[in-house]
Amino acid sequence: MFSRYGTLKNAMCGLGLVALLLLPFIIPTFWLRIFTGVSLWVGLALSWNMIGGYMGYISFGHGAFFGVGAYATALVMAHTPIPFGIAILISGTLTYLFARMVGYLTFRLNGTYFAIGTWAFAEMMRQVVLLLPFTGGSYGMRLPPVVNEGFFYYVMLALAVAVLIFSYFIFEKSSFGLKVKSVREEETAAQTLGIDVEKVKNQVFALSGLFPGVIGGAYAYWITYIHPDSVLGPLIADQMVVMVLLGGIGTVFGPVIGASLMYIGNRIIWVTWGDSSSYLVILGLAICFIIRFLPEGLIKLPIRESLRRIGVGARQAIPNEEVR
């Protein structure tokens, strides 16, 4: 249990967290914004991983939960005196219920059809927001600006850490997680063992829709201007999918790695070449490379072996579930 590798890992996690908490005092605002973005995408990728990784259902509609969350917070804060903290919780509750409804309709579909169904749903939401009278349509919505980058950095970091902890305990450490995985592996077998497969699928989909709603709300308040194309565009869901695939689907830390690398890479390209679509070309090549050479994602790179070679965590064979 307490192998040297495990101790090292805990120590590194602790150090990393302290560093993350001190970040606003160390780095310039420009970089702080980038790290706020990293947290945002880590949270989104982890949320998508619940349904895509643990449940095995590929959703291309998760952008809609982010967008609906953003609009819900914007509307609540524009028309009521409800503070930000509560507004994002309202967003989350709303997208949770929303996901319940979408799940109820789309889980009649299997595999590819589920993916298409969720995508169509997200596209529908974009059109709805463009047409509704109170969302500002194609003018978008503006929120009162709050210039406090440190605040938003901590909010996004807290949300990302919350999703991470939630994922770990619900999907890796609980009997519910085992239930979810059994449905992913063999739906009929799970059913004949008394698991209500439909219920499990709907629960996971709803949970994976809750967090993007909260994060979307926080995003709206951070960016202060939202538009159907910026928060409900298809690229949001696409990026969640690619980030998870890049890092390692169905794992806790894979999405964290994938989202961090991809978002930082995106920003570096943006800084060097300006706001161009070259990023998408590199993204496409990266996807091809990952699928060809690392289908299980970066997390399956043989880092443990390398560490062992330099003498960390050597000796006894670690049971296979210890480090994943």
Added chain:
Amino acid sequence: MELVLEVENLEVSYGGIKALQGISFHVAKGEIVTLIGANGAGKSSTLRAVSGMIRASGGRINFKGNDVTGLASHSIAGLGLSHVPEGRGVFTRLTVEENLGVGSFIRDDKEGIKKDMETVYELFPRLQERKKQLGGSLSGGEQQMLAIGRAIMSGADTLLLDEPSMGLAPLIVQDIFSIIKHINAVGKTVLLVEQNANQALKASHRAYIMETGRIVMSGNADKMIHDPEVKKAYLGGH
């Protein structure tokens, strides 16, 4: 004789084609009953309809005094019926231990779960040796053992086994049939579907022979095994 399962005039259709054309049979407590027949005779459809995986288009299914016709399969499982599907349905990326754990989710009697876990490991020492391995890394025979073990963990008293000998080496097939007899001896009622009619008849109390969605013959297994008609059609004519 206490009847566990009573099926009356069961019909199943796939898009207008009748796979089962009104079959009736029963299984009594403590029996091993086999359905034998060629490919496409409707054996697997019968099991799937009984466990609720597919919907019956006609007829009635009664399990331990409950009308389960049209009930969802997880609810039927809750009444103590477990279906080990064709191809075993092992959770390949879960460990052996986790596979068995999933089996026991349906119940909450801690003592019973612990006792059944011991029973399973006693019955299948191989599974205990490999409890930390992934289900997908087991051999075909071990996977079948795991699938049966998992059904035992669900606390079911009635097991539906669909082609447990499929794709296994002859020696392992022997093992599987002796295991089936053993779990029957310790109190499980078994409804078996097999292509390996010879082995299945040897292990069972009674049998039904199916042809194109109908039951064409039924009787005691030891009589059937010597029946010239059955021999000719299903046992290779020896």
